[in-house]
Amino acid sequence: MCQFQAEQSKIINNCNIKGKYYRIDFMCEKIAELARPGQFVHVQIKNMGERLFRRPFSIFDVSDDGVLSIIYKVVGYGTCVLSGLKNGEICDILGPLGNSYSIPEIGETPIITAGGYGAASTYLLAKNSQTKGKVLLGAKNKDELILCDEYKRLGFDVEIATDDGSCGYSGLVTDLLAYFLKEAGIKIYGCGPNSMMYAITKMLKGTSKIAELSLDENMCCGVGACFGCVIKVVAKNEKGWEYKRSCNEGPVFKSNEIYLDF
């Protein structure tokens, strides 16, 4: 059973890294100590007025001295307010929540496929992995590409795909993944828009390869109490599927568990 808690966390850095992407660092010792790759935190953003919900963000990185970092993209009201919070302000953070990626075994080469802010979710995995592998980063265009240098610094090969061809391969990052599928000894991970995760699921159907994919569903409680964040997983019943909570049984699901109904 996962262990989690609420922690009053002081902001020690909150800065723009590129375009709409920001990095925020919290002093958040207890959660940082427990955090595993792929888990997320549920942040109560102050000053949101009539908007009540917490916002979920992947744990990007943690340090031994209790710093927990998030990479976030400003997409709406909450993330916009978050980008305006100052050093020294306190946020109530719940975490670490959800399950985690399994670390590649010795001899297994990790291939991480990430799109948009999904690249934040797999960084700790790469950092903790004994064997270095590849990171396939996808984005709309070169201005939306993040974390290339960070992954390179960990010793990973970074391959890039952009929708408009402004950097790297012109097309979908899943096309890049297709090149590597036949290689032996690889372990595939993914985090990005759900459409991308479902595309990977489809690619792997009928092969013996199983990917670990982190799905992105809207969340409310974040701890498994509301049943508002479910996804369809394969089940032995008359329908062939059942709903599982992505905050609790996920956000990481095995590709052979994910049920595709389209």
Added chain:
Amino acid sequence: MANLTTNLGKLVLTNPVMTASGTFGYGEEYAKFYPLKQLGAVVVKGISPFQCHGNPMPRICETSSGMLNAIGLQNPGVDNFINKPEYLPFLRKAGAVVIVNIWGKSVEDYCAVAEKLDGVEGIAALEINISCPNIKEGGIAFGTDPVLAAKVVSSVRKKTKLPVITKLSPNVTKVSEFAKIVVGEGADMISLINTYPGMAIDIETRKSRIANITGGLSGPAIKPIAIKMVYETANAVDVPIIGMGGIFTTADAIEFFLAGADAVAIGTANFIDPMTPIKIISGINEYLDSHGYSGIKELVGNLAI
């Protein structure tokens, strides 16, 4: 220290704060934050005779000072609830006072759950949900039709020795009439309010933000409606009342007591701050002490007119 002991007829609680059905899962999740024994009672998510998958996604959305949900009463079914370690056995071990919220698609369904739960160790009361707006059959249909409401309550009453709470819908013209009807059929207590039907639309996709199209509105947005309905109900019937709807703070809870609630339930607030019920329990204590009340009873219905 004021006395928080709360008498709801035969049901005696250490304090008047419980959790609202559907907002607390089956207890296990929030037991990581505090011992469930500290609550007056835990009201679990609606249980039906059969396992239920619930509605398609999206099931929730944030709205001004509240939220819409159409979960569709996803639940493991009564047999799994009784037997699987993560449900009732877990709550029993945690020493929680358990109230089981029940629902069905027909009167027979309601009776089947009540019958199965009767005599099972570790259940303090049943709450009949005749007010869920999010399922096609049953639910709110029972709560908005006086004849059906009477039928469900009288039938369940015959199947159980446990105290029976009836949870009313706010989606009626005169909630006090429904309160009188269900009390007449043997309900030992009334709880209110369930969510209020509502809708929200994404103007880019032109789709409803909820796959079920409509959902139930909860949170601070519905609190004034809930207070008024508790007030009217308390003046119409003589049984204990459990008030809920948008309780986020101690002050919110005190408003409900003054309107006539004997106990309160915390719903949506759990999703925002899991410690809310515990904070409110100690807040009520402080309020009673600082205002010179010796117990919660002195507050109930004590509205200055």
